[in-house]
Amino acid sequence: MPDLIKPDTSVNIGKLKLKNPVLTASGTFGYANEYDDFMNVANLGAIVTKGITLNPRTGNLQPRIKEVKNGLINSIGLENIGSHNFIEQKLPVLRDNNINFIINIAGESVEEYVELAKICQSNNIEAIELNLSCPNVKSGCLEFGKDEETLYKLVSEVRNCFDNTLIVKLSSNVSFPERIAKTAENAGADAISAINTVKAMHLEVNIAAAGLFPARNDNIGFKYIKGGMSGSCIKPLALNFIYEIRQHVSIPIIGMGGISCFQDMLEFFAVGADAIQVGTANFTHPDLSETLVSELNNFMKQQNYESLAELVRDLRYEY
């Protein structure tokens, strides 16, 4: 029976060995076992935690979310419990439940990133993802992901104090993706994850019988939200971004941006991803990531693939 042979779906990201390439994206899956009501979280390759800052953050004011066609704009502003509470309350849950995890960290300065990385190092965290591209915080974060010089400084300083797997999460809101990606690699990143949400804005202009509503001189303004867009509408941007950086870096790429089915996952492998993250689709289908793991296993069995590497090789193509 071929069923007895379990295909090897594992993939290495730096020192981190993942049992499968399906991860969940930061900010869409909580800190630990929040999705236990919908699946066995330990079946996933890894979860990436909600972005953790040194101190707790209360985030942005409402409105924080707006659904647009095939997409979601969010402006959460990195609300999180902070590194201390995370280590005290959530880390034990992750470890007790055998959940593979990557900690997403975000700072407002190089020093803060370094301090967070040191905290992770001293707690023997296996992997961290540097959030350099959150579009919703006023200082720090996003700016680090744009400028090659500051990016290099930041990644190399974090590298100096963190021995385990260091992943750098990039924004697509840059002019030269390949330069930014190459800079991260040169500075010592073990892997790149991309793309973060895309800067976006939604507003409602209302037209009433009498003209604009509110009227021109009401000075109320229109309801609006500025934030980061995710969901299937950004998938083409993500595929192109990953395709472009794949030509320039040799470290693994964890692809994300609008993945909502098995086919989407294969598309990301095809353009150069070595693993993937499910993000916004977790909200729609809370068990999607676990389903992708089993669909991948079934597909590989059916198609007689012994290893994921073999499947990925077949999907890759110089487009």
Added chain:
Amino acid sequence: MQLKTQNKIKGPHIVEVLSNIKLSDDTRKLTFENKTIAETVKPGQFVSILCEDLLLRRPFSVAYVKDDTFEIIYKIKGKGTKYLSSLKNNDSADIIGPLGNGFNIENKNSLLIGCGVGIAPINFLSDIFGKEKIKHTILFCTQTNVTLNLFQGLSNSQSLLKSQNGQIPNQVRNDNSLVLITEDGSAGLEGRLNNHLENIINEVKPEKIYTCGPNPAMKYIVQTAEKHEIPVEVALERDFACGTGVCMGCVIQIKENDKPVNKRICKDGPVFKGSEVLW
């Protein structure tokens, strides 16, 4: 280490549609069959329904439970509820839940106020109060009369007729009263909540109020109840992205030890103490 074995307890459940009944021009009641949800859901909790092409699920309070079935009440407003209105007997729907925390039921003479589609969780709550034999008065405040179809088997439709002189209509359910306020005067008292609430509180003398409805209505109820020193539990709503507490999209400020803290409506709520909500 062995993981807990019971996964997927909150779905996604593929549930069967039993009926989709019109309550008024734009309000409907959908009945689904699902044993897990029906057995576990509490008044104030909600389910989140996948609506065809929409990216995000839409949350709905459970309005009633009987045997293996449960109901929701919805107003046709956007794409999601339009999709719901297309569902018919034998169709299926993809639902997660029950989600959030329900009302804290206490054995106190209670006034249960539902405004608009906020009648949904209040209807469910009143049923539990009835079963637990807790003294209560139901107050439904709607634009037009939606109750004739809501309470199937309610024979005493007399009491739903427009009452005179602003008096509270007759009791319709055992020992407990049902009071209706309709904006168009098609049943019960004519007008809006603020025309009648003081009178009703003075008559019923509730020890506790439970409510669900639009924020301005609930805020008004909380302020009015404060004057009478009556505690209020409110069931809030807001657009949810996840509905499960991970995205932080629905947070509201709640007073905790006199300090404002962020609470997630979907996970920490949707039921909160009215006096703690920073509206």
